[in-house]
Amino acid sequence: MKVIDIAKAAGVNPDTVRFYTREGLLNPARNPANNYQQFGNEDLRRLRFARKARQLGFSLPEIRSILRQADDHHSPCPLVRDVFENRLAEVEREIRELHQLRDRMKSALSAWQTMPDGTPDGHTICRLIEHWDESTGLRD
């Protein structure tokens, strides 16, 4: 498989494949004749794994160390579990924040919906934004 083939197979941009290769997530063999990269099924598995781990919020360095550990025939489990648990906590925090956000946006929008479009006093929404976190203390 060449770059474009593995990219298609995994549904990613060929440049992402090249990027992952230079980042050390993928280690394709080389065709000595033309120096082209040659990917096998193992590389495809790695690539798919990497993409799914990305969807879960793992960083590239994290994914790289997981893959490296697996390459060294170590179980990446303790490492993964650690990162995984941290990530889960983060996801839950994000969910909580987004929920608050949505609720406030919705109430702002419905307060606003009652007004005609080009209201002369057009600063209502801006005031809504300005006073945004006086009800709930959202901080980053």
Add this chain to the structure above:
Amino acid sequence: MKVIDIAKAAGVNPDTVRFYTREGLLNPARNPANNYQQFGNEDLRRLRFARKARQLGFSLPEIRSILRQADDHHSPCPLVRDVFENRLAEVEREIRELHQLRDRMKSALSAWQTMPDGTPDGHTICRLIEHWDESTGLRD
């Protein structure tokens, strides 16, 4: 107010203030004596507005045009409402995705919790990740 004062008042990094200034969100007066920036209460309001809008997911260019429109004595409302509604839809999509994500992470973790730490078959979690989206079709 100097940079550090307004930064403290708004609870942000002074570099963020400088950054917003060069991005045209803030237009401080200048002290001709020493060329220092001088921020007033209006700047503080703008900065706070910008930060809250950022928390809501508005981009800097969006915030800039809202602020510009307000400066020109136009109601930024139609513009804001538009961006606002788009943003709300996006937030709701993010929430849905994060919910799915969390549920899958939790079930993976609990399936995993039953195993001892250094399980010889250490690839379980990796397999979980590999087969991640076969249950729910999550795609970016």
Add this chain to the structure above:
DNA sequence: CCTTGACCTGTGAGCAACTCACAGGTTTTA
């Protein structure tokens, strides 16, 4: 046989929204 187009290679830059570092000037404080 040769040209065209699609691919390959590595490298460098651009995106967002900061954050930090640097070098030189100014003001405050001890």
Add this chain to the structure above:
DNA sequence: TAAAACCTGTGAGTTGCTCACAGGTCAAGG
């Protein structure tokens, strides 16, 4: 008066790609 803390503008680093570029390679059509 000297040191610490601030100011200035600018440039670079961050993350995870994505795109652009210049030159090399290869398969197919005329």
